[in-house]
Amino acid sequence: xxxxxxxxxxxxxxxxxxxxxxxxxxxxxxxxxxxxxxxxxxxxxxxxxxxxxxxxxxxxxxxxxxxxxxxxxxxxxxxxxxxxxxxxxxxxxxxx
Amino acid sequence: xxxxxxxxxxxxxxxxxxxxxxxxxxxxxxxxxxxxxxxxxxxxxxxxxxxxxxxxxxxxxxxxxxxxxxxxxxxxxxxxxxxxxxxxxxxxxxxxxxxxxxxxxxxxxxxxxxxxxxxxxxxxxxxxxxxxxxxxxxxxxxxxxxxxxxxxxxxxxxxxxxxxxxxxxxxxxxxxxxxxxxxxxxxxxxxxxxxxxxxxxxxxxxxxxxxxxxxxxxxxxxxxxxxxxxxxxxxxxxxxxxxxxxxxxxxxxxxxxxxxxxxxxxxxxxxxxxxxxxxxxxxxxxxxxxxxxxxxxxxxxxxxxxxxxxxxxxxxxxxxxxxxxxxxxxxxxxxxxxxxxxxxxxxxxxxxxxxxxxxxxxxxxxxxxxxxxxxxxxxxxxxxxxxxxxxxxxxxxxxxxxxxxxxxxxxxxxxxxxxxxxxxxxxxxxxxxxxxxxxxxxxxxxxxxxxxxxxxxxxxxxxxxxxxxxxxxxxxxxxxxxxxxxxxxxxxxxxxxxxxxxxxxxxxxxxxxxxxxxxxxxxxxxxxxxxxxxxxxxxxxxxxxxxxxxxxxxxxxxxxxxxx
Numbered sequence: 001x002x003x004x005x006x007x008x009x010x011x012x013x014x015x016x017x018x019x020x021x022x023x024x025x026x027x028x029x030x031x032x033x034x035x036x037x038x039x040x041x042x043x044x045x046x047x048x049x050x051x052x053x054x055x056x057x058x059x060x061x062x063x064x065x066x067x068x069x070x071x072x073x074x075x076x077x078x079x080x081x082x083x084x085x086x087x088x089x090x091x092x093x094x095x096x
Numbered sequence: 097x098x099x100x101x102x103x104x105x106x107x108x109x110x111x112x113x114x115x116x117x118x119x120x121x122x123x124x125x126x127x128x129x130x131x132x133x134x135x136x137x138x139x140x141x142x143x144x145x146x147x148x149x150x151x152x153x154x155x156x157x158x159x160x161x162x163x164x165x166x167x168x169x170x171x172x173x174x175x176x177x178x179x180x181x182x183x184x185x186x187x188x189x190x191x192x193x194x195x196x197x198x199x200x201x202x203x204x205x206x207x208x209x210x211x212x213x214x215x216x217x218x219x220x221x222x223x224x225x226x227x228x229x230x231x232x233x234x235x236x237x238x239x240x241x242x243x244x245x246x247x248x249x250x251x252x253x254x255x256x257x258x259x260x261x262x263x264x265x266x267x268x269x270x271x272x273x274x275x276x277x278x279x280x281x282x283x284x285x286x287x288x289x290x291x292x293x294x295x296x297x298x299x300x301x302x303x304x305x306x307x308x309x310x311x312x313x314x315x316x317x318x319x320x321x322x323x324x325x326x327x328x329x330x331x332x333x334x335x336x337x338x339x340x341x342x343x344x345x346x347x348x349x350x351x352x353x354x355x356x357x358x359x360x361x362x363x364x365x366x367x368x369x370x371x372x373x374x375x376x377x378x379x380x381x382x383x384x385x386x387x388x389x390x391x392x393x394x395x396x397x398x399x400x401x402x403x404x405x406x407x408x409x410x411x412x413x414x415x416x417x418x419x420x421x422x423x424x425x426x427x428x429x430x431x432x433x434x435x436x437x438x439x440x441x442x443x444x445x446x447x448x449x450x451x452x453x454x455x456x457x458x459x460x461x462x463x464x465x466x467x468x469x470x471x472x473x474x475x476x477x478x479x480x481x482x483x484x485x486x487x488x489x490x491x492x493x494x495x496x497x498x499x500x501x502x503x504x505x506x507x508x509x510x511x512x513x514x515x516x517x518x519x520x521x522x523x524x525x526x527x528x529x530x531x532x533x534x535x536x537x538x539x540x541x542x543x544x545x546x547x548x549x550x551x552x553x554x555x556x557x558x559x560x561x562x563x564x565x566x567x568x569x570x571x572x573x574x575x576x577x578x579x580x581x582x583x584x585x586x587x588x589x590x591x592x593x594x595x596x597x598x599x600x601x602x603x604x605x606x607x608x609x610x611x612x613x614x615x616x617x618x619x620x621x622x623x624x625x626x627x628x629x630x631x632x633x634x635x636x637x638x639x640x641x642x643x644x645x646x647x648x649x650x651x652x653x654x655x656x657x658x659x660x
Binding site for chain 1: 142417
């Protein structure tokens with residue numbers, strides 16, 4: 001307990017600096033890949049569980065087999081699919 | 097005035113602005129709750145809402161907002177003298193710039209990640225969303241004109257620049273291939289790409305290489321049409337081809353890897369420049385603190401200075417980035433101030449350094465003007481080279497480096513702007529003109545519109561209009577913030593008065609420039625006519641917005657009273 005030592009402070013500073021550089025450089029790539037992964041996942045859930053949104057897709061047997069894997073994402077997926085996007089959302093890309 | 101003293105003054109103002117004023121507003125008015133779930137954590141859909149740490153987001157925000165604006169703006173604005181330009185950067189960021197960036201993030205966070213379009217619709221009026229889209233489209237078009245002229249006319253026509261740019265682009269593409277497809281270690285690929293890019297810049301500055309491009313440029317007096325020389329015609333087309341590829345290819349194939357390598361070129365340049373200032377610590381010599389109130393070709397200090405320097409003091413573009421990007425990634429509400437406010441103050445530092453490249457780097461007013469006559473971009477390139485020379489970097493290389501630095505900063509934005517123009521035009525007219533939904537058609541139309549301004553516009557007027565469109569978006573953002581705060585029953589004066597100032601000043605600048613370009617129609621008939629039309633369109637849209645603003649403010653006031 002007590003105040004941080006100089007070496008600890010330097011370590012924290014180095015970590016923060018590294019994160020800032022990461023944010024300014026590679027983070028966009030990672031985010032873009034995450035988005036692609038997210039879109040594919042959304043598409044997969046739509047194909048398998050489309051009837052949650054009123055779109056009948058595949059027989060309930062296969063749905064039930066896959067249901068445990070999808071349950072953690074169902075809430076956010078439904079919101080994401082039903083949300084009406086605005087054109088100003090396109091400015092969520094690297095402009096700098 | 098010594099350059100190190102300017103840096104110290106800037107640092108003190110920034111520390112006071114952030115540490116006292118910004119933190120006070122954050123603590124007493126906005127009151128962010130670190131335990132409250134942000135949209136990024138609540139929704140976390142992996143597509144639009146992805147939480148990120150504070151430091152990572154700071155790097156992302158700074159890189160997203162810092163572009164050519166904080167560099168070119170001060171270089172042009174010092175024609176009024178270094179003091180008004182410096183005062184606007186420091187006072188603007190301390191009282192207006194950070195307010196917009198930070199509060200836009202918080203507004204987005206507290207409205208479930210809604211972006212500027214949705215917020216305008218909800219808080220002001222449905223019509224204000226349409227006005228925002230108009231501001232955005234005209235702003236994008238003017239960016240292409242302003243940046244395109246700098247790159248296509250000033251920079252790429254210099255024989256020492258094209259090979260360096262080509263090197264950076266090729267290295268970026270190779271780096272992307274090695275990292276994505278061949279899964280090579282990113283640290284090694286980064287080092288190799290950056291080193292080879294630097295080698296390419298050096299090679300481009302060598303006489304044998306620059307002579308090749310000199311011969312491509314041909315006789316500088318060869319006119320293709322109007323005032324467009326062969327070199328300007330050729331290189332503006334090359335720039336459009338680069339923008340076309342950046343706009344239609346998948347972002348990970350072109351834009352991202354090139355932007356990544358470009359970041360390192362820019363970061364190294366900034367570091368070398370700052371080290372050069374600290375080692376050399378030059379004074380400004382006879383560079384006047386104040387020259388004259390009305391600068392020929394630009395206009396009166398008020399209102400034109402305040403749109404000439406946009407990014408670095410206050411920029412409406414940041415509110416779009418803050419709401420559509422940052423607000424949807426914020427992990428905790430308490431991160432908003434260091435991310436939004438911090439990045440804006442950091443950009444003001446960049447603008448201050450740019451101001452010093454135009455003043456202290458030359459140490460004389462005459463020196464600045466002699467280089468400015470060759471192009472405003474040349475001022476930065478030569479100024480940066482002067483700083484870098486004092487840490488042992490040869491001047492010839494430094495000038496090429498500075499020119500490539502600016503060119504790559506402009507290009508990396510331009511092809512994304514074209515992408516946005518294409519998407520915006522598809523959204524706006526795609527229903528009535530279905531062909532505009534085609535990727536290639538939309539992109540080519542955007543590029544042709546850009547060439548129209550590049551080939552016919554008068555740069556200084558285009559720059560002021562670009563600043564005007566940008567600052568009108570800032571006014572809209574500050575208005576949204578004011579209405580939101582009023583509806584919440586909070587003190588809104590710290591956002592309201594900046595809105596009033598920006599609104600009146602920007603309309604003044606647009607009106608002055610609009611009248612001037614129509615009076616100077618004979619100098620550039622097509623370009624000045626388009627510029628004048630844009631100016632008055634923006635003014636009309638701004639007046640309609642002002643009318644809707646009064647209604648929104650009254651409604652917010654009544655809502656706040658009703659809930660008391």
